[in-house]
Amino acid sequence: MYSFLTTGTWPDYELLDAGNFEKLERFGQYILARPEPQAIWDPHLPASEWQRAHAAFTREKGSQERGQWKLKPSMPEQWIINYDQGDLHLKFRLGLSSFKHVGLFPEQDPNWRFIFEQTKKRRAPTPRVLNLFAYTGAATLAARAAGADVTHLDSVKQVNFWARDNMEASGIDGVRWLVEDAMKYVRREVKRGNKYQGLILDPPAYGRGPNGEKWQLEDELNEMLKLCRELLDPQDHFFLINLYSLGFSALILDNLTTAIFGVSAGQREIGEIYLHDQGQRKLPLGTFCRFAT
Template sequence: MNETILSLSPQHWEDYELIDTGGFEKLERFGAFILSRPEPQAIWDKSMSDQEWKDLASAHFSKEKNNPEKGQWNEYKKIPHNWQIKYQNPDGLKMTLNLAMTSFKHIGLFPEQAVNWDYITDTLKKLPVKNPKVLNLFAYTGASSVAAKAAGAEVSHLDSVKQVVTWSKHNMESSGQDGIRWIVDDAMKFIKREVRRGNKYHGIILDPPAYGRGPEGEKWILEEQINEMLKLCAELLEPEHHFLILNMYSLSFSSLIAANLINSSFKEVNNAEHGELYLIDRFKKKLPLGIFFRFRKL
């Protein structure tokens, strides 16, 4: 397998900016609002003072002492319950994405994933297939699904949380798209059924969490299940014209692990790229935000 090792950061954001990082936090602008959130990888010092952060921030997220995964937002300036930002790239992708502050510090968007939205758009425009079928697993609020739909794909979007799928529908509608197939299910159960049915996809997008639960309490542990899942995906991928994107956020994983997993699961891997996704702040500090592996056969 020929492969390229890359570090990728988005190039086309206007409505998003990473302002500063450090002290286990990040300061970000989402449209008209600036948010301060925990960031476990930002172990260095901030470039700006705490007072400068507070002066800029519209809201700050504070973690609960007994549950670091949950917390509350402290608003310094009035923020609407929901607001929108836009993303577009030179290939013609235009999306309007809906944001909201949740009790898990997330706001419905992972901005570093813009590099993969660009990749999806570019790949589908070049794929010599009419109405290619794309499966988005662990699809969260669906920006990748909307990007694939906008590029002409028949998209199946799967997440285990019904409220998140509803959020994804709003993103589709706000972006002027329709016709995405929505699935609330456990990802592993679903792809096993798809393999038994003999279904095939031209594109598969996987963005699995380190830990998660299916709609009926099914347990997902990345290290224990990703190998089996990739082997099933190999059976679902169309052999002639295809692409696959794998994102992983576990702090203990490197892109070399992703490469080994892909190599052991897929017989043929073309135009492979893997490495780190990152965002860069105003002070040129690079914040790593997960690893990726992607390949395509056009």
């Protein structure tokens, strides 16, 4: 089933506007303006509203990623926001990085709720969940809050420290932290015969492991998903993958999940994730596939 997922009502986050290759967002009490390559249309709000931003990101000349933030005096470099959806209550420490990111992808809200709900539905008394390319841990915390034994894996040590901060701010503990190359770890887990009731993947288009291991999405994803099939508990599991690579169609995930996991169209959700702004324009922010027994 082809689906479109978007963020629900969330008092501490709002996409105010998007256009002219930028987006204007509110995180808690602070408004940020930063680049967004898919917002090719005109902004909805007047320039005066964009000028209210407490921080605005400007790219370095010749760089698609790096840049610097221009801050108003009232803008801190780090702050905490709340996330409260139903029975799921988390806190996230945000910060202004030199790559325009703030440590959170708010469009993933529907997937955090999926993880929380599906973890609670597992038949295993303590479901085992593996979160690969786990970044600052929002998905990890959703699974742990639902009672899972969670392994959080990311190749960047500083990112794992950030995820720990989010865990502590949320009043959660007991997560297993790994600074590791995802492909190497998954191969070892398959050899060890380990099984998981939940698998979460959020792979980048490209990246490096802690020892320089190369990750290229189009080259590695097919093998990664075959290994994940071996790790899933065949009778009791949920699976979620997100892709952010521009031009990576949801049809690719359709083909891969059909061939590798054998799940039919009626057994899974697949499609696009987006945010809507105050003008009700839909900003596409990636593709996803998820399913559960």
